[in-house]
Amino acid sequence: MTGRTLPDRAPVVIVGGGIMGVSIAYHLAAAGVRDVVLLDKGSLGSGSTCKAAGGVRAQFSDPLNITLGRRSLDTFATFADRFDQEIDFHRVGYLFLLSDRDDVATFEHNVALQNELGVPTRMIDVAEAKRLSPLISTDGLLAAAYSPTDGHCTPESVVLGYATAARRAGATLVPHCAVTGVDVRDGRIRAVQTNGGTIATSAVICAAGAWSAEVGSWVGVDLPVTPLRRQILITEPVTGLDPDTPFTIDFATTYYFHREGQGLLLGMSDPEETPGFKLNRSDDWLPRIGEVMEHRTPALADVGIRSGWAGLYETTPDNNALLGRASTVSDFIYATGFSGHGFLMGPAVGEIVRDLYLDRTPFIDIGALDADRFRGAVHRPELNIV
Template sequence: MAVVGRAGELPDSADVVIIGGGVMGTSIAFHLAEAGVERVLLLEMNELGSGSTCKAAGGVRANFSDSVNIALGARSLEAFAAFQERPGQEIDLHRVGYLFLLDADEQVEQFRESTQLQNTLGQPTRMISVDEAVALAPVVAPDGLVGACFSPTGGHCTPESVVLGYATAARRLGATLVTGCEVLGIDAVGNCLSAVRTDRGVVRTGTVICAAGAWSESLAASVGVELPVTPVRRQIVVTEAIAGLPAELPMTIDFGSTFYFHREGPGLLVGMSDPDEQSGFHLNRTDTWIPRLTDVMVRRAPALLDVGLIGGWAGLYEVTPDHNALIGEAADVSRFLYATGFSGHGFLQGPAVGEVIRDLYLGREPFVDISPLDAGRFQRSTTRAERNVV
């Protein structure tokens, strides 16, 4: 469900133009406006949150294998926990934990290594037994599992509410958010940005922040910036009510199959990647992946096979070649900043990335060194793989 807000009037000029009205764009707008940056303009072609954000499963965690992702996730968890006070919005946060189910010794070793890294960075993630995992998530069948990893600080919340909170606060602090406004291109004179062209007019600006998710690649290309982002459809279904679900059921991921679920009201929100899915802007919901989902349920959660489905939706992952985000400022185009390509973990990093982009814009040192996530890493052959993603 998209977050509906007033469209806003398109100004002739702005100090900063943010393209994209999902969690990333609204978080950036809030953090810039809170820091006193004037004439902040956010442009969204549809409604706020109508792209990938409000199609997300809503999981929040710091359980990653990469130190930068751990830092971004941990910082964001702190922000989600305090969201009612700053920016001021109820987001239905459930810190029920994040549970990874592992069915191979190599997976156990991989998660043991990442758990040790997380522990050194202050995260209470721990390896647990299969019996402990089943006790946490009783719908899970233990057959074939050899271990599990549990992060008690993770959980899930409502993406639409996060967008609404950031958008409302950003407007209150003086930012302008314009919906129903499609960006057609970005103009530059030499290596200096000059304007953003939209279907509602031209906005003069010297700074553009690309937070357009799966739509980022073509926008950046209009000023010669390469952002290798590929859209890939992911689909989610919601079940009818299930009796006996634990109130504290964790966000649970069967790592080998990518099957995952968490509580959604009296039922479950369920998803899984489809290896046969072709890249592209495929936004329609289909049933082609359901047989594969059913096959996984047979062995991992057979109790769910007789549960009916009451809804679902399709959304887009914004995937990069190494499944890590693109965060930084273009080297050859002055004041073109970007935060995109999160490959499925953008929602949960939104609060922290808003801080990072604010600091990059203001010339401050961010709380974490994000230079390894610069888009130029692909030209330098210094890609940075994140292993704890599905």
Template sequence: MPRSVPESASVVVIGGGVIGTSIAFHLARAGVPDVVLVERDELAEGSTSKAAGGVRASFSDPANVALGLRGLEAYSTFASDHRQEIDFRRDGYLYLLSDQDSVDVFTESTAVQNHYGVPSRMITPEAAQRLSPLVATDGLLAAAWSPDDAKATPEAVVQGYARSARRLGARIIRHCAVQSIERDGRAIRGVTTSLGTIRTENVVCAAGAWSALIGDMLGVRIPVQPVRRQIAFTEPVPGTPRHTPLTIDFPSSFYFHAEGRGMLVGWSDPAQPAGFDLDFSLGTWLEGLGEIAAVRAPALLEAGIVSGWAGLYEVTPDHTQIIDRSEEVEGLLIATGFSGHGFLMGPAAGEIIRDLFLGRTPRYDISAFTLSRFRDSADRPRETNII
């Protein structure tokens, strides 16, 4: 492991999760020399290692559908492209709908997805139960089924991207914390780390939940807040197929899927305050999850909790990612605020930042991902993608 940093770099990528390593790989593959990625801990140590691993194109907005499709495509060939097995499985996404508004939204969204080649469809509660046998159909009106959506192992993806980036000449330096970024007027002059200073005119902020701190070093406001999200793993649940789809009770955000010999279960507690709390604490979280599971998947209550973890979502006010070139500081590129979708959007995010760095027009519509959209909004949440 390098214990020093190079004197200079064409670009410094800050953050060693899936977004940062994808960016480093895509820049290096495009021929950008002297790409340096710095990570304050181990690679994938932050939000990436705590992700559930879902990869989907079942979004309501065409721009996000495109990013999700690219993630599915890239991960389907990742093992051969990067010599790294990632346990990619197309087990599908299943959304459970128990109110008419949700049914209407998903009916419209599946039509959008179908237009872009996603084979999602509306199905009956009984059909949903056949796909995911733990589902209790009481109160369900319908479900949305997206069979081509998938799961993969986030840490393995990071290792694959990092290995490929190194083969192409990028330097990846772990245990290297960014302490300050030197700015001269609108220009970047260097990045000072715990291992020394790197002269550079270009920085990519891919620091996830810590992105606002990087922005503060440059006087650029990046409106990203960390919010704790927890995942638990259960004992085996008899009669559960190994390839149970990722099943989401849409009104509550409770979800589960097969993982190892048991089940992965999660729930986004709406009362969770923003902050860097990473303590895994069952308590009220498990009580809330249990109340939902008792209605939607009661058999899960018979399985004990084996382990779990807490991670951080990097949340923007409108729950939509920022992928942009700064208008305030020359040489600053930003890829953050994915609000729980960073893993699946990693491949496309790397391509977009590569193109922005090289002065190309990305092949994706990124007009909704600009940092400037928050400039005059006082961070008031906008009308956002519902899924």
């Protein structure tokens, strides 16, 4: 822990300093909640947030996720003005490349739903997909889905913007302070234990991402979040790279890329990956992504790799978030399990958690994201996960 003195007490303690935590801290403090405390065992954003690809979109298959994505896009678009923090928001669109007839039918349904909810997605033909993303090979493609209002930005800058605004509004953010337990008596939260001391509190908000299952266990709440390694590469400069290249995803393989400076950021899920807190880069993955790159973006065959890293998805059984208030212990609120899409939903979720804490009605019904849903037999999986 740093040399910073912890407060003896706080009305609410947030566990986790990624996009979710800092967004929640800001929205609570801005709403007038005094003495909000946020704790993170590392630097702010050093968990999954700053390992993310930075994509922001509203192209999902579930109405809740579409709405969360769209609401957050509105914030990203105005973030620099609202928070006096540049986040390098590039509204170049998201382009999903489709090579399977069933996927085309699914995306046609999704696009209709997105349009009903105000997202200007459209199905396009292969020729237009090639025009939008010139680096791709169209071999095997049948169609594509495109939304011009999606894009990408810099996660570290978003975290800094929210953290600065939260502190200005009176919140206390303490990095390098690990939470080690939560005291519960008679069904009520009494205190949070840390490696720097004890904070008396009656409310805890879990925004611990891939580490949330342990936090939930401290209060007897099952948060079925599983860590899964995902890897990202950054290329050397790409000659003639179109600055308006959209965030392009080959849906069948999950291979994706977007512009990053003069080069590209690219990644792909690994079908052979196993769960666990693995943050090292795996050499076994490189030949697999290389094979897909050679097929879908042969123009990149001779481009060198400059750097890369590994991060963690916080997956749930149905690829939907866990968002709500615990039913078995008072004032334990959770916002986790976003299955790789927490960064893009962080602004909207901050608003929702603020309202849950203040006993207000959120702008959207989140009942379907309650962690207790897994006790039943009916799930509604999010299909547009890469």
